[in-house]
Amino acid sequence: MIYGIGTDITDVARFTKWVKDPSMTARFFNEREVQRSGSESFLCQHYAVRFAAKEAFSKALGTGITGFELRDIYIEKNGEGKPELRTLGTAAAMLEKRCGRNAKIHVSLSHEKEFAVAFVVIEV
Numbered sequence: 001m002i003y004g005i006g007t008d009i010t011d012v013a014r015f016t017k018w019v020k021d022p023s024m025t026a027r028f029f030n031e032r033e034v035q036r037s038g039s040e041s042f043l044c045q046h047y048a049v050r051f052a053a054k055e056a057f058s059k060a061l062g063t064g065i066t067g068f069e070l071r072d073i074y075i076e077k078n079g080e081g082k083p084e085l086r087t088l089g090t091a092a093a094m095l096e097k098r099c100g101r102n103a104k105i106h107v108s109l110s111h112e113k114e115f116a117v118a119f120v121v122i123e124v
Contacts, residue, residue, distance in 0.1 A: 003099050003122040006059025008052040010116050015044040015051070028054075030074035030088075041113070048116035049109045050075050053085055056120040057105070061098060068094045075109070083109050085120060099124050 018024040025034055025047065035046050054073045058065045072091035075083050085107040087095050095103055099122055106121040 001124055003103065003124045004060040004062050005122075006056040006061070006120045008055035008059065008118055010048045010052045010055075012041075012044045012048045012111065012114055012116055015047045016040065018047055019043045028070045030071045032076060033074045045111045045116060049111045049118060052116050052118035053083075053107055053109060053120065056107070056118040057085060057087075057091075057122075060105075060120040060122045061095065063094065063098070075107070083107055095122075 018028075019040055029047065029050065033047075033050055035043055038046070053075055054070050055065065057073055068090035072087060072089040074086050074088075076086050078084055085105045087105070095105075102124065104123040106123065108119045110117050
């Protein structure tokens with residue numbers, strides 16, 4: 001059964017100053033997501049699509065971005081390169097409280113030069 005769905009779109013250019021300021025990425029991204037090499041446009045897309053995933057997760061959960069740390073949500077690619085949304089700490093606790101232990105999260109990510117979009121489904 002679907003508990004919730006969420007989607008978010010972000011402006012990639014917004015992340016230019018984040019790429020230049022490591023304190024911004026440290027504030028919002030899990031250390032597993034922090035990318036230190038690549039072109040500025042690649043890094044902006046990298047962070048934009050992951051931030052969109054965090055927002056989409058909060059919408060699917062029905063909480064908005066409250067009650068958990070954004071660093072406790074991260075994107076990890078599986079062995080085949082498929083992105084998977086993972087939670088830990090405060091986000092994992094909120095997910096379990098609202099959806100139970102067996103909740104499954106589905107995520108789809110996409111980006112172009114100007115925009116990044118994420119779609120999240122939480123299944124219980």
